[in-house]
Amino acid sequence: MIICFTGTGNSAAVASVLSRHLGDEEVVMLSGALLCSVSPSVRLSGNRIVWVFPTYSWGVPSVVAGFIKRVTITGADGAGHFMVTTCGDDVGRIDSQWRRMINRRGWKAKGVWSVQMPNTYVCMKGFDVDAESVAHAKLEAMPARVKHIAAMIAAGSDETDVVAGSWSVVKTGVIYPWFRRYAMSPKPFRASEVCIGCGRCARECPTCNITLDATTHRPVWGSDCALCLRCYHYCPVRAIDYGKSTAGKGQYRCPDDAGIQG
Numbered sequence: 001m002i003i004c005f006t007g008t009g010n011s012a013a014v015a016s017v018l019s020r021h022l023g024d025e026e027v028v029m030l031s032g033a034l035l036c037s038v039s040p041s042v043r044l045s046g047n048r049i050v051w052v053f054p055t056y057s058w059g060v061p062s063v064v065a066g067f068i069k070r071v072t073i074t075g076a077d078g079a080g081h082f083m084v085t086t087c088g089d090d091v092g093r094i095d096s097q098w099r100r101m102i103n104r105r106g107w108k109a110k111g112v113w114s115v116q117m118p119n120t121y122v123c124m125k126g127f128d129v130d131a132e133s134v135a136h137a138k139l140e141a142m143p144a145r146v147k148h149i150a151a152m153i154a155a156g157s158d159e160t161d162v163v164a165g166s167w168s169v170v171k172t173g174v175i176y177p178w179f180r181r182y183a184m185s186p187k188p189f190r191a192s193e194v195c196i197g198c199g200r201c202a203r204e205c206p207t208c209n210i211t212l213d214a215t216t217h218r219p220v221w222g223s224d225c226a227l228c229l230r231c232y233h234y235c236p237v238r239a240i241d242y243g244k245s246t247a248g249k250g251q252y253r254c255p256d257d258a259g260i261q262g
């Protein structure tokens with residue numbers, strides 16, 4: 001069974017390619033009622049659990065970390081847990097952080113892999129989506145990388161094969177907790193006057209954190225935000241900004257056909 005969280009579709013595309021190579025392994029998407037439940041429960045199908053999610057600030061997204069803590073997986077005694085994380089560049093020491101989370105639950109942590117995909121983080125100065133050619137090259141390389149990872153998972157591998165990057169211990173050990181505490185607020189989100197009130201941001205939000213104002217039909221953000229940036233990237237008229245830091249920045253959405261061939 002593959003358990004997947006995605007903001008802009010990269011991790012969902014990787015989960016879908018993995019599933020195909022693992023013999024149509026079931027993919028459980030983390031969103032809505034399942035993700036937000038206080039005591040979520042899933043029943044294992046197959047004999048392993050593969051966690052697929054993006055890297056956030058060189059660590060496990062807080063929304064996934066919370067789910068790992070809360071979830072009951074029935075029928076999973078003795079099953080191995082694997083992790084595949086998508087990232088724009090590098091993942092720091094997310095491997096040891098995730099293994100600790102899994103071990104704390106008394107589960108068996110196995111292999112860990114990263115897959116580079118187009119960048120989605122735009123909320124700070126100096127961060128933007130990739131140039132089209134860079135994004136294209138990453139999407140082209142993904143299917144072969146995921147095919148290799150699927151073979152390793154099928155073989156029950158315990159390996160760690162991630163792009164840790166420079167200063168990996170500091171990034172995961174120091175910047176990650178800082179980011180979770182100070183840089184994840186949904187308060188800076190705003191919709192400008194170009195908003196057409198289509199409601200897509202509200203429908204797509206995986207944590208159901210957006211409602212539409214009854215009078216203006218513009219989005220209103222609650223406090224339960226994963227900072228996945230799906231609202232920002234999927235808005236059809238580029239109406240959403242995160243304070244001033246997203247001015248002039250691009251949008252990205254993983255193409256529907258990513259990984260279909262290969």
Ligand SMILES: Cc1cc2nc3c(=O)[nH]c(=O)nc-3n(C[C@H](O)[C@H](O)[C@H](O)COP(=O)(O)O)c2cc1C
Nearest residue numbers: 007008009010011054057058086087088089090120
């Ligand atoms: C809040 C946030 C933090 C991110 N932090 C990192 C990071 O530390 N390292 C990295 O390489 N990419 C980082 N990214 C980029 C994403 O990990 C990458 O684009 C991922 O493939 C997005 O997957 P998704 O489309 O499934 O949401 C970050 C993206 C977001 C939204």
Ligand code: SF4
Nearest residue numbers: 195196198199201235
């Ligand atoms: S997706 Fe964009 S246009 Fe549609 S309601 Fe949300 S902010 Fe407005």
Ligand code: SF4
Nearest residue numbers: 205225226228229231
């Ligand atoms: S409000 Fe936007 S950034 Fe926050 S979880 Fe929902 S879609 Fe993601």
